[in-house]
Amino acid sequence: MSRSPSLPDRPRLDLDPEMSDAERLAAIKQHYERIVQVHDELDDRLDDANERRQELREEVDQLQRRNEMLKTSSLYIATVEELTEDGVVIKQHGNNQEVLTEVNPRLENELDAGDRVAVNDSFAVQQLLDDETDARAQAMEVDESPEVTYDDIGGIDEQIREVREAVEDPLLNPEKFDTVGVEPPSGVLLHGPPGTGKTMLAKAVANQTDATFIKMAGSELVRKFIGEGSRLVRDLFDLAAEREPAVIFIDEIDAVAAKRTDSKTSGDAEVQRTMMQLLSEMDGFDDRGDIRIMAATNRFDMLDGAILRPGRFDRLIEVPKPNAEGRERILRIHTSEMNLAETLDFADLAEETEGMSGADLASLTTEAGMFAIRDGRDEVAMTDFTDAMAKIEQTDADPQTVYHY
Numbered sequence: 001m002s003r004s005p006s007l008p009d010r011p012r013l014d015l016d017p018e019m020s021d022a023e024r025l026a027a028i029k030q031h032y033e034r035i036v037q038v039h040d041e042l043d044d045r046l047d048d049a050n051e052r053r054q055e056l057r058e059e060v061d062q063l064q065r066r067n068e069m070l071k072t073s074s075l076y077i078a079t080v081e082e083l084t085e086d087g088v089v090i091k092q093h094g095n096n097q098e099v100l101t102e103v104n105p106r107l108e109n110e111l112d113a114g115d116r117v118a119v120n121d122s123f124a125v126q127q128l129l130d131d132e133t134d135a136r137a138q139a140m141e142v143d144e145s146p147e148v149t150y151d152d153i154g155g156i157d158e159q160i161r162e163v164r165e166a167v168e169d170p171l172l173n174p175e176k177f178d179t180v181g182v183e184p185p186s187g188v189l190l191h192g193p194p195g196t197g198k199t200m201l202a203k204a205v206a207n208q209t210d211a212t213f214i215k216m217a218g219s220e221l222v223r224k225f226i227g228e229g230s231r232l233v234r235d236l237f238d239l240a241a242e243r244e245p246a247v248i249f250i251d252e253i254d255a256v257a258a259k260r261t262d263s264k265t266s267g268d269a270e271v272q273r274t275m276m277q278l279l280s281e282m283d284g285f286d287d288r289g290d291i292r293i294m295a296a297t298n299r300f301d302m303l304d305g306a307i308l309r310p311g312r313f314d315r316l317i318e319v320p321k322p323n324a325e326g327r328e329r330i331l332r333i334h335t336s337e338m339n340l341a342e343t344l345d346f347a348d349l350a351e352e353t354e355g356m357s358g359a360d361l362a363s364l365t366t367e368a369g370m371f372a373i374r375d376g377r378d379e380v381a382m383t384d385f386t387d388a389m390a391k392i393e394q395t396d397a398d399p400q401t402v403y404h405y
């Protein structure tokens with residue numbers, strides 16, 4: 001790594017008592033010019049350093065994500081067939097190959113025939129797994145009738161309108177599209193900072209259309225084992241087909257659909273396989289009937305272009321943090337059941353909470369309520385909100401989280 005060149009010397013002004021006034025003036029003038037020059041030089045260097053800092057920050061962030069992915073190095077799945085004196089006989093899923101192998105000493109007394117296990121490249125048993133149905137249940141959240149309505153969502157009216165048009169209309173009024181002769185968007189991708197109401201939007205549209213809401217977290221898809229991510233994607237679409245009308249919601253889609261990296265590690269290959277399965281499910285989507293697909297990400301910049309092609313996530317909706325008017329609306333929604341002091345000024349509160357997301361505002365109201373309770377009052381006042389804000393700001397001083405919006 002090259003060291004940065006040393007800083008320019010601080011200019012010095014040497015005035016000789018013998019000098020004439022004219023000579024002094026000339027020396028001061030020259031000194032002044034030198035100072036301006038050094039200043040400009042330092043300014044440029046500062047700009048360069050800031051730019052470099054930004055680049056490094058982005059690099060660190062990329063590396064952190066890759067590191068996360070690599071830490072979960074992939075294992076294969078097998079079923080224990082028999083426990084023998086010489087070791088354990090397992091049968092690998094996928095190719096049905098039977099292998100006599102060893103067991104991690106930690107698990108020696110834990111295994112029984114029929115258990116589902118994870119094995120490494122040399123077939124040694126590394127983990128005892130939940131049975132398959134549990135793994136699926138963990139990765140998917142199914143809600144027959146979510147309770148969120150559009151009225152519960154504040155500050156993103158335009159986004160609600162777009163979602164209704166792209167997801168609700170094709171489910172409730174498919175003939176509109178037939179008559180005009182256009183295909184409704186295949187998938188809708190909501191992108192924006194965390195806690196802005198993306199999941200709420202997906203739930204509200206499922207509610208409005210009496211559809212089953214099926215959520216899968218992208219991070220769950222990549223934490224699994226070889227072949228399991230793509231299997232879960234298949235299960236997800238099969239389940240939706242069984243339950244139609246259904247809204248599939250894939251949260252944190254960037255976990256499975258990040259831009260390709262150069263590395264060829266097995267973890268990466270597994271993520272790629274999962275993404276390919278997702279793409280192929282979406283491509284074969286035409287005959288799937290009353291199923292709409294939505295996804296969300298906080299990392300739009302990370303997404304692989306393949307996922308955004310026509311016929312896939314071809315309707316992008318940005319869900320930003322709320323403006324003052326939106327914050328006021330969200331605060332009103334979240335305090336609607338609260339006993340509020342008459343002096344509470346929502347417009348003021350909305351101004352004070354600049355930069356907060358819907359989720360931040362929701363916790364702010366709860367926190368304010370807690371302050372009132374602690375104080376033995378049955379009304380929540382402006383001071384409770386001010387105290388709650390101070391508390392939240394203090395918690396936020398922890399610089400762990402880096403957001404990209």
Ligand SMILES: Nc1ncnc2c1ncn2[C@@H]1O[C@H](COP(=O)(O)OP(=O)(O)OP(=O)(O)O)[C@@H](O)[C@H]1O
Nearest residue numbers: 152153154194195196197198199200330358359362
């Ligand atoms: N626009 C909003 N209006 C009202 N409440 C909101 C809004 N946005 C967020 N909330 C509150 O924050 C909670 C979390 O919101 P939600 O899960 O929809 O955010 P998200 O955008 O999906 O976040 P993430 O990206 O972290 O998954 C909601 O349950 C709700 O209480």
